[in-house]
Amino acid sequence: MLSLVEASGEIARDLGVKLHVVGGAVRDLLLGRPTLDLDLVVEGNAVEVVRRLAAGLDARLVVHSRFGTAKLYSEGWVLDVVTARREEYPRPGALPVVQPGNLTDDLFRRDFTINALAFKVEPGPLGELVDPHGGLKDLEARLIRVLHPGSFVDDATRILRAVRYEQRLEFCLEERTAELMRRDVAMLDTISADRLRRELELILREPYPEKVLWRLEDVGALSRLLTWGLDEGLEARFGLARQVGPSPTLYLCLLAYLQEPTWLERFIARLRFPAKTAQAMRDTLEVKKKLPLLARAERTSGIYRLLGGHSPTAILANALVGGSSQVQEKLRLYLDKLRYVKVSLKGSDLMEMGLAPGPRLGGLLDRLLAAKLDGEAPTRDDEAGLVREWLAELETS
Ligand code: ATP
Secondary structure: OHHHHHHHHHHHHHHOOEEEEEOHHHHHHHHOOOOOEEEEEEEOOHHHHHHHHHHOOOOEEEEEHHHOEEEEEEOOEEEEEEEOEEEEOOOOOOOOEEEEOOHHHHHHOOOEHHHOOEEEEEOOOOOOEEOOOOHHHHHHHOEEOEOOOOHHHHOOHHHHHHHHHHHHHOOEEOHHHHHHHHHHHHHHHHOOHHHHHHHHHHHHOOOOHHHHHHHHHHOOOHHHOOOOOOOOOHHHHHHHHHHHOOOHHHHHHHHHOOOOHHHHHHHHHHHOOOHHHHHHHHHHHHHHHHHHHHHHOOOHHHHHHHHOOOOHHHHHHHHHHOOOHHHHHHHHHHHHOHHHOOOOOOHHHHHHOOOOOOHHHHHHHHHHHHHHHOOOOOOHHHHHHHHHHHHHHHHHO
């Protein structure tokens, strides 16, 4: 990381532009926490700095010329370089109007004092702290503080961000910031579904998302995101997810687990989830409804028939928290094995054996899969034998 910063500094010197490390990396370095994302601000052409830097590196370059930003992705790190800018919010919740600016402007547009710190790179001395808003003092006092009283009105996603940092870093909301948050909580309604959903996803990528959710409920913000309240079993469910490797979608399924479909549909509509994620949440409730039938399913093909086509994440959510241990085993069997089982014969093979294309052929392939799942046709020859048998039966009936 340091060598990247130094190399960027040399390029900035050649180009005669000022360059600083800003944001999360400065905060985390001062806190002694690991950081893999580096944000740089250039007072001048950021894209040119990154292009030159990328020339000597094995990294993927993504340029947004219109915004004067560029990103470099490599294994284990991401470098985000922006042109210093000034932002003005035309109305609450709208995206800001952006103009070129200097470092002071760029730090003033940030969310909290602890994120409005910078390290000098060019001109040096390398690593000297720039702290116009008292961020270091707040880091030491472990406080989340907005830069001005209109901050949450400008951009209410900061309410969600404040609570996320508070819980992750085990900080407190500074008193006035907490007051402003309670005052402005309704401003979350000015935020687009896409931005709200992105913030929720960031919350679900935290080590303990339930802590953030509970705290949001505490400050009165959760009801702007979720269409229901949290339940006491949430910690236990999320804890089980962590044992298998969580993902935002798995957490969403576990969040939805106890809900009525109507509330879930309102949540899906409010945050405009992509089809796949929405389906995973719906399937969680569908699979849960089928658990009593699953308990009674004796044949492997019966398990497959009940679960086939449902989102694997929804099935995993149920395997973690639903039903008896026997039912959970069946869910696991489906996830680990059954969903991958395929018949060896294809439609074209069946046509060669004399079947016309159509629903009957589809029906036979399904029947063949069921036989294979139940261990009645382990090899391709066995499959062909069964099909011949069934065809003979069909002819005589
Ligand atoms: P994380 O550790 O969560 O990645 P980060 O501080 O790097 O933390 P990012 O979301 O990557 O967070 O944002 C980078 C920087 O951009 C932040 O440190 C903050 O200064 C600024 N920022 C991000 N979102 C906002 C916002 N909604 N309003 C103001 N500043 C923001």
